[in-house]
Amino acid sequence: MPSSATGREPSDDALRESSNNVLNRLASAGIPLSAVLQDVSDESDESDGSDESDESEDLEAELDDMPITDSCDAVRRMIRAFLDNGDMKVGEFQKAIHTNSKTYSNFMTQSGPYKGAGSSVYTLAWRFFKKRELQGIPLPKQSIKPKKGNQAAAATTPDLSAIELPGEMDDDVEIYDTCDDIRRKINAHLKKPGVTQAQFLRDIAASYRRAPRKIQSTQLSTFRSKKGALQGNNSAVFYGAYVYFEKLRIAEKKPKSQKRLEMEEIHCISGGVDTGRPQKYIVSVGT
Structure with a gap:
């Protein structure tokens, strides 16, 4: 608290008198008190923003002087854990x-400690997480515990x-499986322990x-009941299931089959199998 010229602290009455004098002078000059308070607030905001900007630049x-010490696989694990925790969606992270x-997809679909080392995603993602670490934000951890009813399914299905x-x-993934191929994959998938039809419908949707x-159980039943390489090619189940199983193949690091x-x-x-209109015939492999 400010002291008077005599070295004593001013009394409450003296402080009130001083404040009233200041207010009277402002009023005489036609300056509203709100304007003075706003100026003080603006200066404070500008100072705060400048400090944050300086800290970010520092x-x-x-980071420019730091060597990257994490492997490509380690960075991919960080990204997956970060997205699993719900901090951002994939598109938001790409923008960040x-x-x-x-x-991004090219980097994430690779596997190996050095696979993707030349990708800009490797460097940019590493800097993103390292900056958060320097700011005191813990690195993402893949430790989300599944609910009891989904434990078996979680154990058999990797994160996609x-x-x-x-x-x-753009809902425009090129398809290189026949409808019969997808039906076989669906049948095998639904036989896995812990996998339910309801969850599968949500996954392909x-x-x-x-x-x-939203894909209904009746749509799935209709598609599964058909037979033929292109029978059901325009079904939402066909496209949705193809995308799901292709992601599953990549996550499980399985190679593409000869077929x-x-x-x-x-x-x-032609950009893959046509899904826009019903088809009856397809060019057979080997002909």
Whole structure:
């Protein structure tokens, strides 16, 4: 508290008198008190923003001098754990590190400590997490405990949230499986311990990103009851299940089958199997 010229602290009456004098002078000059208070608030805000900006610049400069000590696989695990925790969605994270979906997908679908070392996503994501660490924000941990009823399914199905296929954001992933192939995959998948039809329907519905939809059990039954390479090609189940199983293949690090490679060779010119209108015939592999 300010002291008087005599070295004594001013009394309450003296402080009130001094405050009243200041207010009277402001009133005489036509200056409203609210304007003075706003100026003080603005100066405080500007100071705070400047401090934050300086701190961010200091961190960026510090990161420039740091070697990357985490492997590509370690960075991929950080990304998946971060997204699993719900801190950001995939698209939001891509914007945060200034990358695009194609570059991000190419990095995330690789496997190996040095696979993707030349990708900008590797460097940008590492800097993103290192900066948070320097700011005192803990690194993401993959320790989300599943609910009891879903423990068996969680144990058998890997996380797919960080995998994005080319064309997925536009609901335009190219398909290189027949309808019969997808039906076989569905039948095998639903026999796995802990996997339920309700959860599978939610999983394949999540394949639609641009125009979200709900897939009913009747649609699944109708698709599964058909027979033929292209019978059911325009079903939402066909597209949704293909995207789901393709992500599953990538997550499980399984190679493409010989038939799949041949399907790509045959149908790549037309952008994959047609899903826009019902079809009856397909070019057979090996003909």
